[in-house]
Amino acid sequence: MLTLGIKASMGGSTPENCEVEVVANLKDIRETNVVMLTVASFLFRISVLIYFSSDDATRGHFARVNNVDPLEMNDQAFFDAIRECGNICCGTLNRELARVYPHVAMSTPNIIERECVNHLESLNVGHLQHFRATTDSDKPFYVTLCVRDYADIDFEWAVAEDTTAAGEMEFF
Amino acid sequence: MVDADDAKAEAQRLLEELDALQQERRELRGSSESERVEMQAQMVRLQQDAHPGALEQLERSQRAGATALDNSKALSGEIVALLDLVKTFERWHADMNELVIHNRAMHEKNDEFASIVKYMIIVTLNASIEAARAGASGRGFAVVADEMRNLAARAESLSEGYRNSLHQNDLITTTTFQDLQAGGKMIIGSLAGLNLINNKIKDELTS
Numbered sequence: 499m500l501t502l503g504i505k506a507s508m509g510g511s512t513p514e515n516c517e518v519e520v521v522a523n524l525k526d527i528r529e530t531n532v533v534m535l536t537v538a539s540f541l542f543r544i545s546v547l548i549y550f551s552s553d554d555a556t557r558g559h560f561a562r563v564n565n566v567d568p569l570e571m572n573d574q575a576f577f578d579a580i581r582e583c584g585n586i587c588c589g590t591l592n593r594e595l596a597r598v599y600p601h602v603a604m605s606t607p608n609i610i611e612r613e614c615v616n617h618l619e620s621l622n623v624g625h626l627q628h629f630r631a632t633t634d635s636d637k638p639f640y641v642t643l644c645v646r647d648y649a650d651i652d653f654e655w656a657v658a659e660d661t662t663a664a665g666e667m668e669f670f
Numbered sequence: 671m672v673d674a675d676d677a678k679a680e681a682q683r684l685l686e687e688l689d690a691l692q693q694e695r696r697e698l699r700g701s702s703e704s705e706r707v708e709m710q711a712q713m714v715r716l717q718q719d720a721h722p723g724a725l726e727q728l729e730r731s732q733r734a735g736a737t738a739l740d741n742s743k744a745l746s747g748e749i750v751a752l753l754d755l756v757k758t759f760e761r762w763h764a765d766m767n768e769l770v771i772h773n774r775a776m777h778e779k780n781d782e783f784a785s786i787v788k789y790m791i792i793v794t795l796n797a798s799i800e801a802a803r804a805g806a807s808g809r810g811f812a813v814v815a816d817e818m819r820n821l822a823a824r825a826e827s828l829s830e831g832y833r834n835s836l837h838q839n840d841l842i843t844t845t846t847f848q849d850l851q852a853g854g855k856m857i858i859g860s861l862a863g864l865n866l867i868n869n870k871i872k873d874e875l876t877s
Contacts, residue, residue, distance in 0.1 A: 535848065536848035536851075538849050538853045540856075543852070545848070601859070603855035603856035605849075605851040605852040606848075608848065610840050610841065611837060611840065614837045614838070614844070616834075617834075617837060617838040618841065
């Protein structure tokens with residue numbers, strides 16, 4: 499599900515060119531900020547954190563994805579693009595989860611400092627996984643999935659035929 | 671050839687047979703009529719027995735329908751009132767925003783404190799160097815400078831710990847805020863669904 503979301507939000511017009519792989523630990527992630535969103539249900543809450551820095555490569559990527567001239571992308575437009583990226587990624591997760599759990603909803607995005615993520619373990623996390631997304635951009639992007647569950651959650655999920663990605667993935 | 675006596679006898683026999691048939695027909699008609707009357711009487715009795723039960727059933731059904739409609743209207747009112755929960759969520763949202771702004775202000779104060787502590791460390795280092803240059807006469811000053819450097823190092827450590835706590839606070843605040851926000855949307859969505867179902871029931875009961 500998250501792979502679908504990452505490809506949809508970061509792949510731009512060519513999501514099939516976006517490769518997603520698991521990263522063992524947070525030390526490889528050296529960005530300065532994170533955009534965070536949460537999908538909540540009665541039984542669990544899932545947070546998605548997308549790492550970014552306000553550097554030329556990141557600005558260039560989001561300018562390209564949004565069909566904007568990088569020179570015209572000011573701070574406001576850049577942060578809006580980052581939030582929109584989070585919305586698309588988490589929105590895909592929310593949509594797919596809603597096929598299994600009818601009562602789920604998504605928060606709005608918030609931008610926090612990268613150092614905050616070092617404290618994720620203190621939140622009674624049930625499942626924590628980091629991903630690297632390689633796109634056409636000059637640098638990779640990193641995403642963290644943080645699941646906090648309050649009941650036994652186990653479900654099977656398959657990619658719907660109308661979605662662009664292929665394959666099958668089981669979350670828990 | 672048939673003679674006249676035989677013909678008369680045959681005619682007599684046929685007349686008698688006709689009388690018998692007519693008699694039989696009259697008897698049958700009488701019997702059918704009495705059966706019809708009996709059946710009618712039985713129907714009236716059945717109607718008399720069944721009618722009060724059916725009426726009672728109908729009345730009960732009408733009363734149940736009216737109660738269900740009243741309950742559905744009451745439920746509708748409760749759901750509409752509960753949908754005002756969105757205002758509570760907005761209030762939480764505003765409070766959480768206040769908390770985030772407050773955290774940011776604390777970050778700024780701590781950054782300023784860390785900057786002062788860094789400057790203090792440089793000053794105490796310079797003081798130690800100056801004390802060393804002064805030789806024996808600067809020994810007392812060197813002790814004070816060392817003590818000040820230790821205090822600055824402790825203040826730096828404290829500032830770093832405080833910075834970590836603020837980051838943890840940011841994370842806890844953000845996750846709590848987002849859970850409230852998403853949970854609020856989920857509850858409002860569920861209530862809207864309930865309202866829709868209840869409206870359908872109400873429409874069905876009033877139609």
